[in-house]
Amino acid sequence: MxxxxxxxxxxxxxxxxxxxxxNLGIPHIATGDMLRxxxxxxxxxxxxxxxxxxxxxxxxxxxxxxxLLDRVAHDDATDGFxxxxxxxxxxxxxxxxxxxxxxxxxxxVVIDVDSEEIxxxxxxxRVCGNGHVFHVDDPRWVDGEKCDQCGEPIYQREDDYxxxxxxxxxxxRDLTEPLxxxxxxxxxxxxxxxxxxxxxxxxxxxxxxxxx
Numbered sequence: 260m261x262x263x264x265x266x267x268x269x270x271x272x273x274x275x276x277x278x279x280x281x282n283l284g285i286p287h288i289a290t291g292d293m294l295r296x297x298x299x300x301x302x303x304x305x306x307x308x309x310x311x312x313x314x315x316x317x318x319x320x321x322x323x324x325x326x327l328l329d330r331v332a333h334d335d336a337t338d339g340f341x342x343x344x345x346x347x348x349x350x351x352x353x354x355x356x357x358x359x360x361x362x363x364x365x366x367x368v369v370i371d372v373d374s375e376e377i378x379x380x381x382x383x384x385r386v387c388g389n390g391h392v393f394h395v396d397d398p399r400w401v402d403g404e405k406c407d408q409c410g411e412p413i414y415q416r417e418d419d420y421x422x423x424x425x426x427x428x429x430x431x432r433d434l435t436e437p438l439x440x441x442x443x444x445x446x447x448x449x450x451x452x453x454x455x456x457x458x459x460x461x462x463x464x465x466x467x468x469x470x471x
Contacts, residue, residue, distance in 0.1 A: 260285065260339040261359065262469075263346070265438060266370030268427045269377040270454045271461070275370060276343040278462045279469070286335050290323055290344040293330070313417055315427040317347055317434065324354045331358070339365075347435045352442070367442050368465055370454040374428055382421040387411040 297305035355363035387406035
């Protein structure tokens with residue numbers, strides 16, 4: 260089964276994609292994670308992508324397409340996969356269709372969350388150097404300058420600033436939302452899932468939709 264998870268940044272599609280991939284026994288392929296790793300490792304792709312990602316803009320199609328098509332050729336993706344973060348544009352969708360035919364996908368899952376809820380979720384996020392993540396609205400949050408788990412300094416990532424989040428949402432509306440119409444025209448099954456609520460309930464809603 261070849262699946263696509265769509266939704267605005269911060270909608271929780273990555274979390275749900277991992278859960279569903281585990282349930283189905285197919286790999287979760289997240290281009291965002293692949294790009295961030297490239298940035299961290301300082302590869303040629305990472306150096307090109309870093310400035311673009313920090314602005315909240317999309318990495319050029321040719322770079323992402325090459326990386327993604329190489330990944331889905333691996334043996335673990337023979338029986339299917341879940342794509343998270345690709346395609347984000349019509350050009351990327353067409354490249355996927357060229358690779359697999361028939362639209363390139365069996366179904367798409369759209370995680371639907373209001374824009375202001377997205378801004379609240381992302382702009383309230385704080386992290387430390389060891390990767391521990393906090394949210395200022397979480398009752399467990401302890402306001403301070405150091406992580407209460409490891410003592411490392413706490414900071415807000417530049418791509419979590421409210422202004423950057425709003426820019427990312429604008430990019431999503433302009434370039435990614437048209438994919439819904441694209442796949443509708445291809446006859447791809449579309450499942451729209453409410454992304455607000457208990458994560459377990461959202462996962463069950465997705466699995467129920469896919470079983471149907």
